Amino acid sequence: MAFDYKKEYKEFYLPKRKPELITVPPMNFIAVGGKGNPNEEGGAYKESIGLLYGIAFTIKMSKKGDHRIDGYFDYVVPPLEGLWWQEGTEGIDYSRKEDFEWISMIRLPEFVTRDEFEWAIAEAEAKKKTDFSKVEFFTYDEGLCVQCMHLGAYDDEPATIEAMDTFARAQGYQPDMGGQRFHHEIYLSDVRRCKPENSRTVIRHPVKVINL
Structure with a gap:
């Protein structure tokens, strides 16, 4: 059977619909x-x-x-x-x-x-x-991130991102965009074949410890 990265590395491709922290190795x-x-x-x-x-x-x-x-x-x-x-x-x-x-x-x-x-x-x-x-x-080399499964249209992502940001800050982290760290999306649905409201997208944002 063919090796399927989505199934073998579920932590990177199939997160829950609530934010979580994850450390992503170089790929x-x-x-x-x-x-x-x-x-x-x-x-x-x-x-x-x-x-x-x-x-x-x-x-x-x-x-x-x-x-x-x-x-x-x-x-x-x-x-x-x-x-x-x-x-x-x-x-x-x-x-x-x-x-x-x-x-x-x-x-x-x-x-x-x-x-x-x-x-x-x-x-x-x-x-x-x-x-x-x-x-x-x-x-x-993505490193420490917060990620979440987004269900729905791309234009509705801000609500998911807000939840991710709130979760990260509650854990003592803040967004760390810039340089070589970006807003990251992984597309699990073929938008040509599914309705926008059923589209599944992994959203991942780099984070760092909050500077006090």
Whole structure:
């Protein structure tokens, strides 16, 4: 049976619908960065998703080709994730989607080295006749965070975020956005196939001890 990161690491992908603290270890991803409204048809964000899945499935399906990746095991491609921020804004302003900056990403299995990533880029470009140069090998060390499962539309996330912030402060922590620490979303639902009110999204925010 294929290894499923969501099932094997439930603490990272299937949190409860109430805030909790968690320490997230470093993970490797394939990633594409960009700017702009994610809902724009034909925009950079939607292009990034196509590029990510092109590489993700090149790696997954390598088992059927001549290239053998050392340590390969069959697996379910992990869910799409996103890091989000807006220059000069503390937190996220959902009314200014055109000002979003983002990194779209998909987790890589541990056996994928930088060399294997470079092989996948070259393989995908040769087979799909597409430029994958925007895709990067990205290591993210997230550390201590507060997270929660959000059920509903993306525009309704502020209520969940407020609950997360309140919980974190009650535990002696405060948000720690900025630098390399971002608003983080993990998408467990296909928005093309489910109603917005049924959409499941993991929301994760970095935190630090409250400065007294």
